[in-house]
Amino acid sequence: MTKRGVSVGVLALQGAFREHVYSIRLCGARAIEIKFPYQLDEVDGLIIPGGESTTIRKLINKYGFRYYLDEFNRSKKPIFGTCAGLILVAKKVLNEDAGLGYIDIEAQRNSYGRQIDSFEEYVKLKFGGEEKFKAIFIRAPKILKAGPDVAILSKINDNIILARQNNILVSTFHPELQKDMRIHEYFLKMIGKSIKREN
Ligand code: GLN
Numbered sequence: 001m002t003k004r005g006v007s008v009g010v011l012a013l014q015g016a017f018r019e020h021v022y023s024i025r026l027c028g029a030r031a032i033e034i035k036f037p038y039q040l041d042e043v044d045g046l047i048i049p050g051g052e053s054t055t056i057r058k059l060i061n062k063y064g065f066r067y068y069l070d071e072f073n074r075s076k077k078p079i080f081g082t083c084a085g086l087i088l089v090a091k092k093v094l095n096e097d098a099g100l101g102y103i104d105i106e107a108q109r110n111s112y113g114r115q116i117d118s119f120e121e122y123v124k125l126k127f128g129g130e131e132k133f134k135a136i137f138i139r140a141p142k143i144l145k146a147g148p149d150v151a152i153l154s155k156i157n158d159n160i161i162l163a164r165q166n167n168i169l170v171s172t173f174h175p176e177l178q179k180d181m182r183i184h185e186y187f188l189k190m191i192g193k194s195i196k197r198e199n
Contacts, residue, residue: 003027006191009034009043013059015051015084019176023184037068045191046072050083050138050174053109057088057097066100073102076167076197078190086170087141094144103168104147105160111142123161126153128182135161135173143172167194 010020012033024031024047032043040046046069048056060066073079079102081089090099092106099107112119117139122132133154143160146152154162154171161172162183169190175183 003029003188003192006030006045006188006195007032007043008188008191009040009046011046011048011056011065011085013063014055015049016082016174016176017047017049017051019174020047020049020082020184023176023181024188026179027181027184027188029188037063037065040068040072043077044195045078045080045187047187048079048081048085048088049176050085053084053087056084060088069100073100073167076194078167078169078187078194080169080171080187082171082176083138083140083174086143086172089168089170091147092145103163103165103170104150105143105163105170106145107141108144109141110139112137112140121156123154123156125162125182126151127186133175133180133182134178135171135175136177137173140172143170164190 007030008024009032010017012035021031087107088099089102090105090107091101093099094108120136123135125133150163150165152160163170
């Protein structure tokens, strides 16, 4: 399966969805803004962007997305949650209602405190070569706990910032806000492999 044949949906209810659409197109794949649940049938993978997790959750419920997202996950199609998207797919969220429960992590919202609401750091990735990746954190969450089946793909000190469990990829930062596409390319590879398995 070439990248050109892959379609990626970006949940476009609120937040930084346009930048993900742009990133996926830059990688040479098809990107679709998902505004209605039925559109999920048209895509091979889904990005849940950063933004405000409480707002996105409300809109997921209001527009009847929950059932279709659960089905999407059950069918093992890849889902990438960035920042607020990570909070939404987490199994647990500290002091909040549980997330969608697609990945065995506990997240804490706005976890870096007020003074450093936003910062950038060059980090090492477990894939894609030695060059460091510019990770942009905006009122970022932390992953407080990760289950044994969660693979850690990047860390800052003791904090996991990029992780994967089966079809679910999560980052506490915003990879779509700069030009280095290694994480989007990694997600596209996950999608390519999942399509191969289906056929
Ligand atoms: N602080 C936001 C939340 O808790 C997440 C921030 C982001 O997505 N950049 O939902």
